[in-house]
Amino acid sequence: GAVVSQHPSWVICKSGTSVKIECRSLDFQATTMFWYRQFPKQSLMLMATSNEGSKATYEQGVEKDKFLINHASLTLSTLTVTSAHPEDSSFYICSARGVLSVLSDTQYFGPGTRLTVL
């Protein structure tokens, strides 16, 4: 149980284009989803927290107009990187926290999406 998927697993795009990344909880309902960014050989950096049906809460220094997050249902959240630039190239990972009490205090991570902006 507690499986989280991400799509796509990797994407290459041109500078100035937008890229959408999907995060799905496959076998549980996620009240909260988190989006992280990870640079090579570094730990995860929390970008934003999203609760189903409400606006995402962004961490300090993260541009909300550049990283659009939508959490439309209890099983799906999307991250859209708008007008991507090479410095946005990174490994983006989502995680989900479940409704059930047994799952509510832990986060389960997706496999990550590697974004390369040319």
Add this chain to the structure above:
Amino acid sequence: QKEVEQDPGPLSVPEGAIVSLNCTYSNSAFQYFMWYRQYSRKGPELLMYTYSSGNKEDGRFTAQVDKSSKYISLFIRDSQPSDSATYLCAMSAMEYGNKLVFGAGTILRVKS
């Protein structure tokens, strides 16, 4: 000073060795403690989850939390080459919305 300190390694051990991974933290509000394993270019995988102080065992893995010393450990018995990965400690507190605070991660290499 970082909230969570973790030696990045790398830590190299022979196959079959007992591995000890550790984190220290400064915020006494942390209540939930987790260990994640991350293989290269993959998302973190939850290994162990502990609430408050104490020990927890699951197969070859044992997690220990000592809140009085603000110190957590993960022990891996009979280490295997497939255990080679980055191990991330993480912790959270309800008063901070249960956001995870991660250590830097320790790279473990188990040599056959």
